[in-house]
Amino acid sequence: MKKNTSDNHDHHGEQSVSHNHNDCIDSALATAEILCVEQGQRLTKVRRRALELIWESHRPLGAYQLLAKLAEEGFNSAPPTVYRALDFLLNAGLIHKVESMNAYLGCSHADKDHQGYFLICDDCHNVMESDYQDIHSALIAKAAQQGFELRAKTIELTGLCADCKMPSEGGRT
Amino acid sequence: MKKNTSDNHDHHGEQSVSHNHNDCIDSALATAEILCVEQGQRLTKVRRRALELIWESHRPLGAYQLLAKLAEEGFNSAPPTVYRALDFLLNAGLIHKVESMNAYLGCSHADKDHQGYFLICDDCHNVMESDYQDIHSALIAKAAQQGFELRAKTIELTGLCADCKMPSEGGRT
DNA sequence: GTTGTAATTGTTATATCATAACAAAAGTTT
DNA sequence: AAACTTTTGTTATGATATAACAATTACAAC
Structure with a gap:
């Protein structure tokens, strides 16, 4: 089973996507920080890192895939950890759930x-x-x-x- | 016998029935029979009964809810039974999956x-x-x-x- | 009507996705 | 620090779905 790790930031195509993916992660995170401050929400370490990991995967990420990545980095590895982070990010409008895939994707327009x-x-x-x-x-x-x-x-x-x-x-x- | 293809069924609750629900089940089943014959597909007992039960519920039915109903009637009660029936009905276009509910609904327009x-x-x-x-x-x-x-x-x-x-x-x- | 074949169903086990409930820790306000 | 709120840790379980292989049934060919 070939699986891309978080190092694959490639946006799959030369034509349709011509941006630097690191930039889009950075701007998504910057936007998230601002939105959370504005709304009095706390973007804690695990929430922030979850959001980064979702963006880094650059395609929808399953909850347990995300949990595994978080666990590798020393976060708690029980499911509630990741589902709480996902709930927070969903409610804050920072990610979307792709229902047909049971997977989560960074929101490209969180600020509007x-x-x-x-x-x-x-x-x-x-x-x-x-x-x-x-x-x-x-x-x-x-x-x-x-x-x-x-x-x-x-x-x-x-x-x-x-x-x-x-x-x-x-x-x- | 033509299928009732109208939208806007009043699917509201068990009590308020502005159309005869038995009619829409009957016509859905009749359509299913015809489509399966046309396509050389076999509408077996469990498949047929699964489709009826989905229509009878008149709202999206979860796989395990359906499984329980089938089991009550003497069908095998293991999950593959119901998922196979659902796969068949989905492929035949006789039901839809409502992704955001993980539930299954009779298709109102299977014949077109x-x-x-x-x-x-x-x-x-x-x-x-x-x-x-x-x-x-x-x-x-x-x-x-x-x-x-x-x-x-x-x-x-x-x-x-x-x-x-x-x-x-x-x-x- | 027996035989061969494919489709369907039975059975056991497991994978995958998600939440409940309560305890502990950390942040915030006073 | 005390009181309070929010967040996180932990254990357990619920809910949804599939893999793998055996047994049975339907059906066509003989």
Whole structure:
């Protein structure tokens, strides 16, 4: 079983993603610090490290995968440790849960109101978060036509990402 | 015998029944029979009964809840029994999995191509399946703009259903 | 109707995901 | 420091799902 460790920060493709991944981790963490201070929340060591590890994996991370990484670093290795950290991060809007994978992903827009859509590649298993505001509005309207008041949503789209559609151009992770 | 393909079933509680629920079970089962014959699939006793029980519950049913019901009726009570039946029904398009609930729901449109959207009431926990074809098209287009080729999707909307928004009119289960 | 084959089901065990309950420690306020 | 709140440690269990292999059943070919 080949498993990527936290050292693989590669964002799987030359085309679709051309940023330095360390930067996105740094900015996510910086944003998290600011948000927590603003909201009077405490980003403790384990919470902060959990968030970093989720970002470093750069794809959705299972709770027990995260727990193992935390345990390697000397944190407590019982499940409540990781689920508490995940709960905190979810409530703070710093991560999302990908329901169809039972896995957790850093939120790319934690600092602003947004509507998360996830594009999950069947092939490389990378996940991209998008924000389709107009579709969100349309969904609210459609639901309202049926008398339904929308409060939250889970939108997970699976298929082939740009890189995996063109195997000649991009390697698979 | 044509299947009832209308949306907007009032799936609200055991008591308030604005349609005859037995009819929708019967038509779902009749459709299932036809589809299985067409596709050379065998709707065995346990598969058929699993599908009936899912429809009878009239809201998403967990695998182990279903297993318990099957066991009461003399079917084998080990987990593979129910997961095999669920796999079969999922592959045949006769049920859907509601990812955010880890539960299974009869498909209201098994006999036609459709795009499932689930409206999940936070209050009464009923789930309605809708088919927003235009939003689906918009999603395909948006994803394509990002180079993503959409193959499947999970869209689960939570909020308040019509009945629960008006407590004066409808009882809660 | 027996035989061969594939599909289905039975059975045991285990993997994976998540929470309950209560004790201990650390942070915060006074 | 005392009182209080939040966070973390610890043990146990609940909930969801699959692997692996044996036994049985359905069904077609003979």
